[in-house]
Amino acid sequence: MAPYWFWQQSIGVSNEAEALLNVAHLLLPRQTRKWLRQAYDGLRFDAAMRRFIANPGSALAPASPLLAELISAWGNSGWIANEGYLRACIASALASAGPTLECGSGLSTLLLGAVAQQHGQQHWALEHMPEWGIRVGRCADRHHLRAVKLHTAPLKTYAGYAWYDPPLSRWPCTFSLVVCDGPPAGTLGGRYGLAPIMREHLAPGCVILLDDAEREAEREIARRWQVELDASQQFVDDAKPFIQLVVSPRSARRATQVNGTDHGSYG
Numbered sequence: 001m002a003p004y005w006f007w008q009q010s011i012g013v014s015n016e017a018e019a020l021l022n023v024a025h026l027l028l029p030r031q032t033r034k035w036l037r038q039a040y041d042g043l044r045f046d047a048a049m050r051r052f053i054a055n056p057g058s059a060l061a062p063a064s065p066l067l068a069e070l071i072s073a074w075g076n077s078g079w080i081a082n083e084g085y086l087r088a089c090i091a092s093a094l095a096s097a098g099p100t101l102e103c104g105s106g107l108s109t110l111l112l113g114a115v116a117q118q119h120g121q122q123h124w125a126l127e128h129m130p131e132w133g134i135r136v137g138r139c140a141d142r143h144h145l146r147a148v149k150l151h152t153a154p155l156k157t158y159a160g161y162a163w164y165d166p167p168l169s170r171w172p173c174t175f176s177l178v179v180c181d182g183p184p185a186g187t188l189g190g191r192y193g194l195a196p197i198m199r200e201h202l203a204p205g206c207v208i209l210l211d212d213a214e215r216e217a218e219r220e221i222a223r224r225w226q227v228e229l230d231a232s233q234q235f236v237d238d239a240k241p242f243i244q245l246v247v248s249p250r251s252a253r254r255a256t257q258v259n260g261t262d263h264g265s266y267g
Contacts (some may be wrong), residue, residue, distance in 0.1 A: 045073035049143055053114045057094055060087060074107045082240035085211055089179050090115060092207050099124065099172040101201075103164065103194060104182025105136045105150060112179065113140060113148035124149045124171055126164040128183065161189025163197055174203035181211040192221050195228045202229070204249035213241040 048069040052059055059066040067083050089108055093100055093115040100112055102125040109125045116123035125148065127133040133152030140148040149171070156165040163183065178198070180191055191210070202208075208225070212218050213235060222243045226233045230248035235241065 041073045041075060045070065046142070048073060049110065049114075049139075052111060053117075053143060053145075056090060056111070056115045056118060059111075060091060060094075070107060070111070082211075082238065084236075084238035085181075085209070085240060085242050086111065088209055088236065088242065088244070092177050092209060093123075096121070096177045096207075098174065098176035098203055100177040100179070101175040101198075102126070102179040102181070103191065104180075104184075105132060106181075108179060108181070109136050109148060109150065110139055110143065110145060113145040114143075117145055117147035121147065122149050122172065123147050124151065124175075126166055126182070127152045128155045128164060155183055155187065157188065158193060158196070161192050162187050163189070163191075163193025166197065168201070172201075174201050174206070176203045176206055178202070178206060178208045179211075180208060185212070185215065185217070190217050190221055192224065195225045199229060202247045204247065206247040208245040208247065210243040210245065211240075213243045218243065 048066060052066060052070065058064060059070075067086055071083060071086070086108060090111055093112050096115075096119070099122045100116055102109055102112060102123065105125040105127040109123070113123040125136070127136070127150060130152055133150055137148075137150050137152075140150065151164075151167050153165045155162045175198075178194065180194055183191060183193075194208070208229075208231070210218055210222055210225075213222070219235075222233055222245060225231060225245055229245070231245040232248075234244045236244060
């Protein structure tokens with residue numbers, strides 16, 4: 001078996017490392033092959049993450065392979081955010097003047113946490129799956145991303161919908177960017193809960209990026225948010241579409257007039 005130093009050296013020579021993994025696929029037991037792949041991907045990810053932390057904006061360069069490398073090495077195929085959506089999240093975070101919030105957690109949490117740390121801000125992420133919160137939290141610790149504030153707790157049932165149970169008393173007064181990639185499809189009310197729970201914590205001009213806009217349920221939620229938050233809406237027809245909303249400065253006053261002080265209802 002190749003020694004650990006070989007994998008470290010091979011990060012910059014991925015073709016050689018991939019060739020060795022292909023040979024291992026033919027010669028080694030399945031569990032050993034799986035361990036080798038995980039170890040290699042872990043080293044690839046850490047190397048790419050260090051490059052991103054050093055200069056987050058460089059990942060947005062048209063010819064940069066950095067985001068593709070991070071996505072490939074992170075794994076979690078089928079659930080990870082699309083590269084176009086990640087680019088929009090990073091660009092919005094780089095332009096953000098305040099704390100940022102994420103509904104769900106994953107690779108995007110680490111990337112947005114790195115941007116927030118560069119800006120001297122915090123990036124909060126809400127997660128309802130303990131095992132996923134542990135993975136993301138450990139990775140954030142390994143890369144010294146102190147700006148990442150990960151809150152893991154079960155979803156809470158409100159008036160006709162379920163959503164996260166955020167630590168409202170502990171976090172910033174307002175957020176200037178919200179990345180919404182959770183809760184998962186099938187949750188009661190979908191992702192609607194962001195508006196009634198968070199409207200008083202969205203700064204004037206807050207940008208909301210809603211993923212999975214190929215689904216009619218997300219488009220309907222965006223239409224409701226547009227009304228309830230007095231927001232503008234733009235459908236981004238990427239390979240995997242998403243929706244960008246920009247909250248009006250009038251939304252907090254309007255929300256109080258329409259819904260009073262409770263958390264609204266879904267339906």
